[in-house]
Amino acid sequence: MLFHCSSIFNFAINKYVVEQRTQVLNVYGQKILSALDIVLKNRLDPMSSFIFQNLLEGFANNTSSLIWIADDRGYLFAYSSIPGEFANKLNMVRGIYQLPEQKQYAVSESDGVETEIGTFYGLFEDTGMKWLTVKIPFYFPDIRVDGRELRGNVLMHTPIPEIQKTGYTIFSLLIPAIFISLIISYILVYFLSKRIINPLKQMTDVAREISSGKWSTRIHLNGNDEIKVLADTFNQMLDNLENLEKMRRDFIANVSHELRTPMTSINGFIEGILDGTIPEDKQKYYLSIVKDEVKRLYRLVSDLLDIARMEAGEIKLNPAVFDVCEVIRLSVIQLQQFIESKNINFRASFEQEVMYVYADRDAIQRVLINLIHNAIKFTQENGNISVSVRNVKNKVEISVSDDGQGIPPEDIPFVFDRFHKADKSRSKDKTSVGLGLYIVKNLLNAHKENITVESELGKGTTFTFWLPAA
Numbered sequence: 001m002l003f004h005c006s007s008i009f010n011f012a013i014n015k016y017v018v019e020q021r022t023q024v025l026n027v028y029g030q031k032i033l034s035a036l037d038i039v040l041k042n043r044l045d046p047m048s049s050f051i052f053q054n055l056l057e058g059f060a061n062n063t064s065s066l067i068w069i070a071d072d073r074g075y076l077f078a079y080s081s082i083p084g085e086f087a088n089k090l091n092m093v094r095g096i097y098q099l100p101e102q103k104q105y106a107v108s109e110s111d112g113v114e115t116e117i118g119t120f121y122g123l124f125e126d127t128g129m130k131w132l133t134v135k136i137p138f139y140f141p142d143i144r145v146d147g148r149e150l151r152g153n154v155l156m157h158t159p160i161p162e163i164q165k166t167g168y169t170i171f172s173l174l175i176p177a178i179f180i181s182l183i184i185s186y187i188l189v190y191f192l193s194k195r196i197i198n199p200l201k202q203m204t205d206v207a208r209e210i211s212s213g214k215w216s217t218r219i220h221l222n223g224n225d226e227i228k229v230l231a232d233t234f235n236q237m238l239d240n241l242e243n244l245e246k247m248r249r250d251f252i253a254n255v256s257h258e259l260r261t262p263m264t265s266i267n268g269f270i271e272g273i274l275d276g277t278i279p280e281d282k283q284k285y286y287l288s289i290v291k292d293e294v295k296r297l298y299r300l301v302s303d304l305l306d307i308a309r310m311e312a313g314e315i316k317l318n319p320a321v322f323d324v325c326e327v328i329r330l331s332v333i334q335l336q337q338f339i340e341s342k343n344i345n346f347r348a349s350f351e352q353e354v355m356y357v358y359a360d361r362d363a364i365q366r367v368l369i370n371l372i373h374n375a376i377k378f379t380q381e382n383g384n385i386s387v388s389v390r391n392v393k394n395k396v397e398i399s400v401s402d403d404g405q406g407i408p409p410e411d412i413p414f415v416f417d418r419f420h421k422a423d424k425s426r427s428k429d430k431t432s433v434g435l436g437l438y439i440v441k442n443l444l445n446a447h448k449e450n451i452t453v454e455s456e457l458g459k460g461t462t463f464t465f466w467l468p469a470a
Helices: 002-041 046-063 160-211 226-274 280-311 324-334 336-341 361-377 436-446
Strands: 066-071 076-079 091-093 096-098 114-118 131-145 148-159 320-323 345-350 356-359 384-392 395-402 451-456 460-468
Touching (some): 002 046, 002 066, 002 131, 002 148, 002 160, 002 226, 046 066, 046 076, 046 226, 148 160, 160 226, 226 280, 280 436, 320 324, 324 345, 324 361, 324 384, 324 395, 336 361, 356 361, 356 460, 361 384, 361 395, 361 436, 361 460, 436 451
Parallel strands (some): 345 384
Antiparallel strands (some): 066 148, 131 148, 320 356, 384 395, 395 460
């Protein structure tokens, strides 16, 4: 009789743990779908895919499961991992894994979650154990792949023995005093369920608010357990996605403004010339303005293309030995018109007349032009700009300083970010879209060198970078 009761108790415990795991996997699956929706909306940004991959791996570790995302043709376009023993059973089509059986990837016409306990239609048969599979269908009618709407399933696989470990542990501890243990287990299960379900419910509520556009919502939990780690990971993902969304909106607004302003001027002057509004003796003057606006458009497009090539790793450096002092002189000559237009006092301080470095000459000249031009923009009339070069151990240190208004402390960590502008405190210039310093940072990173910024409000700013001495 006791053995019979123990068997029933053991069966009940294992069944309960499986059901709980099914609910947890379902909740995690819904979180994955919410994140997938956000990633697809930002699919052109590689950072979104990187964050989503980390999220899948984190969820897989937290649930001791394999997470696969398959479309309605069985192609696995995202997954936490694919062990080699399973990879050999999958089809490989154009470098993409594909599930071999239609039953494994068929998409339910209903929105209901499907569960299966077994070998996932033979795929896990060689493991010698049963697996719990939770299949959650998804539909994205606005996303089309090969002319078809994106449909598929989130597949979450967990081995049954891994789930049963919890049941066996509880059973072995409670068998000596089964009746007393039933009371204790009831209390433990009650609080454990409350501890797990409440945070997951909070995550579900936050995910719903995020999906409705409330990006500022976050999860607030206490403790240092796995649920807290999961909540922190989820919050970090939201922070990154919110920053990406903000950068996207800022980029569109800034670039739209930068494109619209010169194009409006160009269109107005050309129409004035064509319809005779602008007299013939003034046409050359206005055509010179049109030429300047075209150059401005060209610079903007060139910066955007250069950034795209940098982020794709397509820019190749050609390092050589050259005199960095001479490059500084040439850079100043190119910007002489801007310096004189603001009556700026420019001073160069070289520790030696000739100082050789080993780097890509064109890339470093662009770095210098961007930094000096940046200093010119942010220096008032009759202000001061200085460039200093000195030897520091095996490096050559180059500093570009101005006595402008300086950068607020809260903006300093972001000055090298894409599209970042601190116009409210740094400049009245509205022509920049915040790409110059981002390009500087990337070019120096390509040289495996660093750049720093020091600034004090009301006193000015200094940018300093280093190059290997030759």
